[in-house]
Amino acid sequence: MPKKPAGNSLTEFCRALKAHDHFLLSCHVTPEGDAIGSILAMDSLLRRLGKKTMVVAQDPFPKRLFCLSGKRWNRLQDLKNPEARHFKALLVADCPTLERIGKVRELVKPGMVLFNIDHHISNLHFGQYNYVRPEAAASGEVVFDIFKHLKMPLNKDEARNLYVALSTDTGSFKYGNTTVQSHRMAAELINTGIDIEGINEQLYATYSLNKIQLYSRLLSRVKTAANGQVAWVLMKSKDLRECGASDEDAEGFIDFLKYLREVKVAFFMSESLSQDTVRVSFRSKGTVDVNKIATHFKGGGHRKASGCLFYTSIEDAEAKILGHLQKKISYL
Ligand SMILES: [Mn+2]
Known part of the structure; x- marks a missing residue:
């Protein structure tokens, strides 16, 4: 297997984020809690930093994640806005390879800067900027690092997105990937006042x-x-x-x-x-x-x-x- 290029430090990655102004954000096909929570939290963070952003994905926003807002979710096929084709940077979360974003690859143009945020051990570091932490339980934990580094206190929406990311990828904090750090992060998210009981009921105990x-x-x-x-x-x-x-x-x-x-x-x-x-x-x-x-x-x-x-x-x-x-x- 060819050796993959080294990833970036958190400082380098955040510096590069700040240096760009227009971001498309995407995640893998059949997206789940971690992919969606991570992308929506990054979308919110970048907008708070004054960036222009657009979330684009191949697949629809899953109904079972109704505790999160799908307002910012655009499906590639519904994209009327030709603006999407002029974005200079693409940020991808929770994808070991760029292929995982599916048809959204058609928006990737030569010269576009790729930002890659992930926690898969198999991540190929396909971006110009790669912040990948395989020891993190969820991509949401990696996104949380970025909030911390940029000293951006989380608002409730962001906390809810990251809680769903973390909770779903750790199987409600039950899997072996759950660490002390995951619990510390959860504690900080809960501290913002999000409704944990409601979120958990919607995520895990609402069946048709x-x-x-x-x-x-x-x-x-x-x-x-x-x-x-x-x-x-x-x-x-x-x-x-x-x-x-x-x-x-x-x-x-x-x-x-x-x-x-x-x-x-x-x-x-x-x-x-x-x-x-x-x-x-x-x-x-x-x-x-x-x-x-x-x-x-x-x-x-x-x-x-x-x-x-x-x-x-x-x-x-x-x-x-x-x-x-x-x-x-x-x-x-
Ligand atoms: Mn994940």
Whole structure:
């Protein structure tokens, strides 16, 4: 693998931010709490610094994040404003590679300055300026560093965005990536007066009946191998259709697979509506590095959570993954 260029110090990164005036901001496709919270907090920070900004993403603002404001969220396809094509800088958060922003890449022009904020160990430092901290639990923690360095006290909106970023990427402060620093950061965010009970209820305890019915169907179909150390579920596009559920409703389902006592690797496969691509999420409980598994299939992520995409039928993708697991993970 080619050696990636070194990242920037926080001081260098912040100096470069201050030196530019017009920023497009974007994050990965199928954005979740960390990507969205990080981008919205950076958008607010840059505007407070007097910069002109615009948030552009390939995919819509997820309904389940209704505790955050999607007002500033623009979808690339809805962008009437030709102004977006004249921005001189693009700030990307929570993306190990630039490919992850999907179609927003069409706004990247020669000479554009790329700012890259992330916490993925696999980050390729694709920007002119890269502030990447793999030990941070969330990109939101990295954004929090920038607020601190610039001595910008957080307002409630920014705190809410960063709380959602941190809480979702640490599984409500339960995952092994949660550090003393994550808790200190949470304490400061709570100090701004945000409604923690309300946010948590909206994030984790507000299900539609359709979602419950989808979960019941998926739970009845859990497959296991290697004495229960591997567990997985296939979700067909018709499951969503028949339950009146959306892709978003299936997010988080993979946690149930992790709750199985013996499980070491869990994966969740979801077929696209057109049935020609399959999205796979991996989770590890214990020592298996699922970033390596996803990387083998040209995806990526973290040691304990990763994902990849297949351009085949869901059954083919399943066979490929099981074949790979059998070869690579000797103790399964
Ligand atoms: Mn993240």
